[in-house]
Amino acid sequence: MAHRLVIILLACALFFSNAFASESILEPQPTVHVPITLSHNTTECVCDNPDFYYETDYPDTGVTRYYWFVVGDYYHRPDGHERATMAVNGSIPGPTIFANWGDWVVVNVFNNINVTDRYPGNASVTIHWHGVNQFGTVLNDAWDGVFGGIIINGPASADYEEDLGVLMISDWTHLTPEEAYDTIQLFGPQTLSTGLLNGSNVWDPQQDAYACPSWNNFQKNMTGTCHLKRDETEIMGSRFNLTVEAGLTYRLRLVNAAVHNSFEFLIEGHDLTVIAADLVPINNYTTHSVKIFAGQRYDVLFTANRSDRGPFWIRAIPLNQCSSIWKTATVSGILYYGEYDGTIPKDLEINSTTNGCTDEPMASLVPIVPKNVPPIPQNAPFLSNRTSCTTGHNCSASAFVIETTINQVKMNGGTDDLFRWLINNNSMTSRWGYPTAEIINNTDTLERYTDWNFYEVPDDHEWVYVMFDNRVKGKGNRQASTPHPMHLHGHDFYILAQGTYPWNESSVQLSNPPRRDSALLPGPGGYLLIAWEANNPGPWLMHCHFGWHTDMGFDMQFIERRQEFRTSMNPVDWAVYNQTCVDFLPFDLGNKLLQSVGENQAGV
Ligand SMILES: [Cu+2]
Structure with missing residues (x-):
């Protein structure tokens, strides 16, 4: 896992590490904002020009953007249940890097992990820029554990009105990796407590009593805390939600950041148009749902075209043949037309699906270039x-x-x-x-x-x-x-x-x-x-x-x-x-x- 890593302090540009040589790492730099000059409309899209290839051809905006990451240890309640965590700038998911296609990005990373109490002696940090191919900069590649998004504005292969940004789908356990790891080594990966959408979900404390048996190996072999039934009866935490305007088309950048779970993602009542797989623009295809596995990303569009105006479930349904989330936990958010009003969709929530553990079909993922x-x-x-x-x-x-x-x-x-x-x-x-x-x-x-x-x-x-x-x-x-x-x-x-x-x-x-x-x-x-x-x-x-x-x-x-x-x-x-x-x-x-x-x- 990524909580004890090689490089103590890593400073590098996201795209080209030689930017590091000329930049100070001593003080935070202001982010330079310039108007986005690249349209996402297909009329100006260069991605269907066979002579223009994103790996070797890109604009030069002349802009450098500075980000300032502090990796530290915290306590979080993403689903209302408090747990020791490690995070970037104190948030789960970490901060999103925004840039325009052709910008340079400088990220200063500081390790502020408490090596006295929580991680005695050794808590080093590296960062992997997932999705950035890092031509010529392998020395600044690494591996990852905590996570955040990267959004590079640029041309897309379909029209939309609004970019809703990154939607991180992850699993979550009330034990820390350190608490769980010995059991996992002895008995294999165990059932996790729940999942999160952009770091949020609800949790029913009454589930704790039932979650214990799934950790019986943990109980048998370690001293420690299996979560006992609490006195609380209130649902804890809060759901991820989106608000949309009827008639508009939106872009979502799906990321599976789970440690051991696979999901089928869908928005009830809305088709998804898939426009990119792992940032590679593809011939658009329309589907009811997208299966997304750990490390994968899909860019999808949906149009708020329902006359009944919802609200509608946003579901990340664990694929039960290749997932292990506690069976009463659901991973869902809510889509509202107009204002957020806190109402719950009429449909039942879904906590697993028997749909198979298969990638999106090869025939669906046809690169535009x-x-x-x-x-x-x-x-x-x-x-x-x-x-x-x-x-x-x-x-x-x-x-x-x-x-x-x-x-x-x-x-x-x-x-x-x-x-x-x-x-x-x-x-x-x-x-x-x-x-x-x-x-x-x-x-x-x-x-x-x-x-x-x-x-x-x-x-x-x-x-x-x-x-x-x-x-x-x-x-x-x-x-x-x-x-x-x-x-x-x-x-x-x-x-x-x-x-x-x-x-x-x-x-x-x-x-x-x-x-x-x-x-x-x-x-x-x-x-x-x-x-x-x-x-x-x-x-x-x-x-x-x-x-x-x-x-x-x-x-x-x-x-x-x-x-x-x-x-x-x-x-x-x-x-x-x-x-x-x-x-x-x-x-x-x-x-x-x-x-x-x-x-x-x-x-x-
Ligand atoms: Cu594996």
Whole structure:
């Protein structure tokens, strides 16, 4: 989990880290406001021009925006029930970064976590800019736990009148990750208390008595607090709500920020028009609901066109085959036409759905800017009829099979059997005192570090093909049917095939396949075949976006163009990086693996 992380103080530009060199980090800077000059109307949209590609073409507004993040520990009551938390600028979700397409953004991050009481000795912080590909700035990439939104105003692929901003869908537990983690290692992920919409929900205290049995493992194995039935009978907390004006069309930017839950999102009585997947503009499609998995984002439009004017439920319904939220808890908000009046919709709330754990169909996610993928090399290990590769068949490409395994293993001399996910029989274990970039910069031998799950992609602009095979083997079947939402840093990847075995090689889609940075590896028995171009030198993390799985070793690193990475990074970035590593060493306690509660985590 992300509560104990590598870099003590990280300051970097969101888009280009060399902006850091010329900016003071000593004092808050005023945010520069300029009028938004880019229209979101399709008449001025450049995103359907095949010659204009968002990864390489963007305007330069000449504007730099400054943000000031203080990461600290707090107590919050997002659903009325108080709990110890960690947050940015004191809010859950954290602050949203707003910018126009083509701006530069400088974010100054300060670590104000209390290392005396709550996190004795070690509470370092890193930040991952999810959805920002960070070309050339891998040294400022990291991993994440607390979260906030990023909105970049710019052209969109459909018209709308008002941008309602980010809607963060998350799960929530009344135990902190530290309190829950030992149980989760011993017994697998447990049922969480509830979910939140933009950090809000209601909670019925009477549920506490019933929630205890779902934590019986916790009760049996730990001393601590299982929430006992309270005297209160009042519903606690408050619901997320939106107010809209009849006749207008609105944009919502959906984000699944959950640790271990998957949702079907809908607004009762209103169709959704999906215009982007993980920020990639797609041919619009209209649907009743969108399934969204951890780490994914969808931009959706809806029109307030109901003559009966509601109110209407805004629902994030847990998918019951791949979610674990306490069964009486609901995750819903309310849409009001006109003014908020506090009334409740007439329909019943819904606390789960049997609709399957599947991504939005590949056929629905058609990027507006078409991009094609070269053929899979003939010797790819996942091809059933593979042959030696002959000239002209993309033979310089890299191709890997990633097999997932769940197992119970003893870690670091301990006596308990702990659940660990294995990637090709290795469960990721990194050492914060000696991070990957430092290994490479020292020209140390990657092969010495087998449990870091390195996969090397050596050549310039070579293509990479990765087949994830989720026919889980191993001891225990608690999670054997679990799908995994896979997220790659540093790239948008292409989804070439996705489904349940047996897979048919003729189903591979090379012509303008879906392109995004988070996609579901289905389960049980599922496969996900992705590809990307090695156009961003450096070590890039790929991991399951279920936070517990990330922690239990479901991680790998693709080392892209190793030598070029060493020599091509900005010298200022290397200097900051190396100094940060030096500064961190006293917190690493002699390179001992002490990364969180239990001391057995992947370090991610
Ligand atoms: Cu997973």
